[in-house]
Amino acid sequence: TCIIFKNQKVYFKNKNAKTYFNHITSYQQLIEELQILEDTSDIYKEDQILRINIYRKNNYIYFLCSNITTKLFEFNRMQELLNAINCCICILYHNKVVLCNKYMQSFYNIYLGQVIKNINSLNLPNNVVINYYNDYTVLSIKIDVNQISPEINYAPFGVIIVNHRHEIQFMNVYITNMLGNLTNIYDIVHEAERDQFKELFKNTHIKFHKLLLNNNSPSYITIHKYNNSYIIYLLFDDYFKNIKLSFLHDQRIYTLGSIVSSISHDFNNMLTVVLGYVDFIISKNKFNPSDTIYLDLLAIKHTAGKAAALVKQILLIAKKDTSDSKIIDLNDMIFDFVNTFCKTFNDTFEVEVSAYHGDLYIKINAVSLEQILVNLLINSKDAMPKKGFIKISTNFIIIATTIIEHDIVIQPNSYAVIEFTDNGAGIPESSLNNIFKPFFTTKTNGTGFGLSTVYNIIKENKGFIKVNSQVGIGTTFKIYLPYIKNVNLPNLSINSHNNNFLYDLSALSILLVEDDNMILEFTASALKNKGCEVITASSGAAVLQMSIPKIDLLICDIMMPGDKHGMDIYLILKKHIPKLVVIFLSGYSLEQLSEKNIDIKLGSDVYYLAKPFAFNDLFKIIQSIMI
Numbered sequence: 001t002c003i004i005f006k007n008q009k010v011y012f013k014n015k016n017a018k019t020y021f022n023h024i025t026s027y028q029q030l031i032e033e034l035q036i037l038e039d040t041s042d043i044y045k046e047d048q049i050l051r052i053n054i055y056r057k058n059n060y061i062y063f064l065c066s067n068i069t070t071k072l073f074e075f076n077r078m079q080e081l082l083n084a085i086n087c088c089i090c091i092l093y094h095n096k097v098v099l100c101n102k103y104m105q106s107f108y109n110i111y112l113g114q115v116i117k118n119i120n121s122l123n124l125p126n127n128v129v130i131n132y133y134n135d136y137t138v139l140s141i142k143i144d145v146n147q148i149s150p151e152i153n154y155a156p157f158g159v160i161i162v163n164h165r166h167e168i169q170f171m172n173v174y175i176t177n178m179l180g181n182l183t184n185i186y187d188i189v190h191e192a193e194r195d196q197f198k199e200l201f202k203n204t205h206i207k208f209h210k211l212l213l214n215n216n217s218p219s220y221i222t223i224h225k226y227n228n229s230y231i232i233y234l235l236f237d238d239y240f241k242n243i244k245l246s247f248l249h250d251q252r253i254y255t256l257g258s259i260v261s262s263i264s265h266d267f268n269n270m271l272t273v274v275l276g277y278v279d280f281i282i283s284k285n286k287f288n289p290s291d292t293i294y295l296d297l298l299a300i301k302h303t304a305g306k307a308a309a310l311v312k313q314i315l316l317i318a319k320k321d322t323s324d325s326k327i328i329d330l331n332d333m334i335f336d337f338v339n340t341f342c343k344t345f346n347d348t349f350e351v352e353v354s355a356y357h358g359d360l361y362i363k364i365n366a367v368s369l370e371q372i373l374v375n376l377l378i379n380s381k382d383a384m385p386k387k388g389f390i391k392i393s394t395n396f397i398i399i400a401t402t403i404i405e406h407d408i409v410i411q412p413n414s415y416a417v418i419e420f421t422d423n424g425a426g427i428p429e430s431s432l433n434n435i436f437k438p439f440f441t442t443k444t445n446g447t448g449f450g451l452s453t454v455y456n457i458i459k460e461n462k463g464f465i466k467v468n469s470q471v472g473i474g475t476t477f478k479i480y481l482p483y484i485k486n487v488n489l490p491n492l493s494i495n496s497h498n499n500n501f502l503y504d505l506s507a508l509s510i511l512l513v514e515d516d517n518m519i520l521e522f523t524a525s526a527l528k529n530k531g532c533e534v535i536t537a538s539s540g541a542a543v544l545q546m547s548i549p550k551i552d553l554l555i556c557d558i559m560m561p562g563d564k565h566g567m568d569i570y571l572i573l574k575k576h577i578p579k580l581v582v583i584f585l586s587g588y589s590l591e592q593l594s595e596k597n598i599d600i601k602l603g604s605d606v607y608y609l610a611k612p613f614a615f616n617d618l619f620k621i622i623q624s625i626m627i
Contacts, residue, residue, distance in 0.1 A: 005061040158234035268587030271612035279615040354393035383424025414483040427469040506531025540564025
């Protein structure tokens, strides 16, 4: 579907657009009707998933829309199915890999998106079968139905494998519980539809054909011919409803993230002003630590810090894409998690935290660690119908030799350990070997993805997880993540109460560029009180109108009014002052800035300080980089 707008009004519609969007007359009407938030997005409308792409050139806007509902369901289900079978499979389209299961990736280093011009260059074994279907090439190692991975047994849809004589070789638990153990594939459908079902097998591939099963349940049947066998999977209405609900949930979370992201910059600017004036008042007065006013000021500062942390947590939850792994303090992360998330369930359980006495640094994506902790928290909450108890502790351990436990290979290393214990219902011993497998769940309404997600995140970060559980007593998860040694990170906590400004910053010449007048004024005043010579500007245009100043340091907001943002200003000044050092300030995180196509590459002369910040944070950075 294509619509072209000129000056916001409809200029052209193709045939599909006239069919589905004939009533649309303006770009604004289209945006409001579809509730489009971004130029590239997937939206849910009338049981359909639509992929939207919007392009702009001069006064023209190009709106492109395609229906990906079937493609998305089919791709996801095929990928799950291929991963669940212990054989190597990949599908190429015009020499490009479009589907590839985990075994092909692991054994032969073939990955999605890879271009393979010469199959012989892959050094594949002799038992690899190569089939060609029009523009598609299928590489596979002969299937062995006796080696089907157990994950497929817990899939929320039916999977059946039959041989060339149409005899059933395998039925997963879902379809077995529904139809019973059968040997003839034609017995799965209602008697009135068996002739139609037999006709389907004459085709190579059948996708989402609706038939009535022998228990009168309607099902969407997909058949794939594989060598001399057939792989059949059956989807039901409740499965599609769950996908739609999950998609709607993701859309709501995405919308929440977009709203919070849009206001976080201004909100963090406001908090910077609050923290700045609190520090300013404290620095100007010699308060006694027991003074009521001093304690009130510290309470304001602490509350502002909690508000900033809350915005950050919402952004972390709502993000779809995660940023690169970073070194973080595990203890700080645990305390922030407990303060932010666990208080939501105060009436459900009590939480105790026991932290390792020393520094405990790990390298992981903060969003991923949040996901681990949230999944474990929800599992514990669901296991405790009455008010219960959760203990979260951290520790440090050194493993000197390789240890093999079941299918886990534990490499020698230093590890940071998270121990997550509850006094819930516990997990039956018969289920312990399956709890990390996709689709497996012991809950009535569980999805089976929580602990499998936890397992995969830990594995990706070169860690491992252990579980110990007793029915009626509770469950303990132990997570081991590689410990990072000799970390020297600056303390930039906004909750620091050390307000004695002991840093000598005199004789420094600083250009301060900030579009928020309140932040500009109190920051300039604070720097001048430290003896700095401060030149101020409220925009990039104002800086460019100056004669190039002789400065030692540039402190600059990144998002500025006009066509020049902070990075532009720095690069212009850098040409005239090669040794110029900059501290960028922003109410946006580095990840949010990257999404806005502003990439800040930190280094020996480029630093970043997130708003809100306290005076001490700024002074410490200035002193550390100007020494």
